[in-house]
Amino acid sequence: MQSTKPGAFRALAMAATAMALGGLCALASAQAKDVKIGFVLPLSGGAATIGNQTKVGAEVAVAQINAAGGIKSMGGAKLVPLFADSQSKPDVGVAETERLITRENVAMVVGAYNSGVTFPATELAERYKTPWLVTGAVKDEITERNFKYVFRPNNKATYDAREQLDAIDMLKKETGKGPKTIGLFYEGTDWGRSHSANVKKLAKERGYQISLDESYPPNQSDFSAQLLKIRATKPEALIVVAYTPDHILFTRQFNEAGVYVPYGVHSVGGGSEDPNFYKAVSPKTVENMFVQEDFQIDIMRATKDAASIDADKRFTAAIGYSINAYGGQGVSNVYIVKDALERAGTADREKLRAALAATDITSGPALITGYERIKFDENGQNTFAHGVISQNHGGERRTVWPAANRLAGVTPVWPLPERR
CATH class of the missing domain: 3.40.50.2300 (Response regulator)
Known part of the structure; x- marks a missing residue:
């Protein structure tokens, strides 16, 4: 029987170690990572009540999604919302947007309700190539600048x-x-x-x-x-x-x-x-x-969508009254984000932007606002939005x-x- 040389033993040991390390790396890469989503909203100042209603709606949707297993295409990754207060001030909103993108490294930003804040903040997000999902802001020009990273599901002015x-x-x-x-x-x-x-x-x-x-x-x-x-x-x-x-x-x-x-x-x-x-x-x-x-208040209760019904109950428990336009937008925004992340399979900003551009939602809690469909045109505007x-x-x-x-x-x- 032929003996094995010491060098061969070393080679086998090195190969086994490499395979073990490779397996550990593969396991680590398969581990679900939390996905940080930034929200810029007026949480103080003249529009604070509206901003906080949107925040509660977003928190409700995040809790629903995480409890249901997170982003399944990303191994059950959980959504982590990071909220920033714009105070309804453009300069504050822009500064908070930059902080969320550069320091918090969010995958994307949702905001900012006030058109006067959203307009300059989205310009910054575009420069940083960070997807931005508009909530509430209607100024026409927000989606009329040939931007590639800005998407608006709601009405424009x-x-x-x-x-x-x-x-x-x-x-x-x-x-x-x-x-x-x-x-x-x-x-x-x-x-x-x-x-x-x-x-x-x-x-x-x-x-x-x-x-x-x-x-x-x-x-x-x-x-x-x-x-x-x-x-x-x-x-x-x-x-x-x-x-x-x-x-x-x-x-x-x-x-x-x-x-x-x-x-x-x-x-x-x-x-x-x-x-x-x-x-x-x-x-x-x-x-x-x-x-x-922006929300058909008198027939929303007729919905048969289980997640929307649950969202209404959670929103009411948190804030003391039934879900409204702003709470509904918060819920819808987060489910649009979930839909894009599921299809992208990653929090990579470029791939997430491509997934948002390909959005076509025709059912589920993203439509709690009353739209029949959410599909963005070449400028990032949902042409199916209506009130x-x-x-x-x-x-x-x-x-x-x-x-x-x-x-x-x-x-x-x-x-x-x-x-x-």
Whole structure:
């Protein structure tokens, strides 16, 4: 029998060690790694209630996903949300975005609700080649800069304005009555300016006259001067763009002044979708007010999606009221992230960007916001995004547009009864 030389033993030992090390490396690479997702939201300041509702919605979705086994294509990797407070300030939002990307090494960023924050922060994310999923911000130009890393599932400002005027046109057609003049009263940052520009363009195309074009600085302490202008210009319909604190004050003073607008106040989301707004004002002061909603509040409970039903229960337990537009967006955003991660199979930013670009969601809790589909165009805009128009009836918001979305027994009040 031939003996084995000492050198052969050493070679065999080295090969065995290499195989063992290789096996350990393979095992380590198979271990699921947590995926850090950054969120830039207004957690303090004028839009804090909205930012915190979005945060709770996101936390609810993260808890659901992690409890269900995490990202299965990544070996059960868990989502780790990192929240940063923009304070509704562009410079703070940009600084926090850079911190999340460069220091926290997040896979992607979700945010930032305020258009004035989202617009510059997404420019920074694009430079760092870090995917950004927009939540809430509607400024058209956010997805009109040929960016490759920015994706928006919700409406852009053009869609919001179009829906408001579509509702006015529909009610005018249904009743044979409607406004000839429209007033614009809006907060003076990116959101308000973008919305007013779109309304003016569409109003001109549809034959409406703009009788008032008035912006105001955010966090104003008194609207008396602007209310005098509204009374003097006598708009037959008034479109309002305001965050929660401003909307509360304006609504109170508008009603105290007894201003009559025959075809109503038409608010474009913002403060008028915030439950805290309705806690702060009497139901009588908002009776018959129209709201452009990002979430069909009066039929959401009809959903049969188990995850959405569970999300509503968790959200209610955490915050004290049922899920709304902002909580719903938080839930939806996280499920969009999950969908992209599952298909990418990695938290690599480039592969995650490619997965987001290929998104096509037609079912599940990502659609809790009411969209039938989420699919991004070449600019990163979900062209299937839409809202509804509700009207406040007896302390409840009831969908009136589109007509097909009205619940049985809902009849729009048009025109409004005169003040007595």
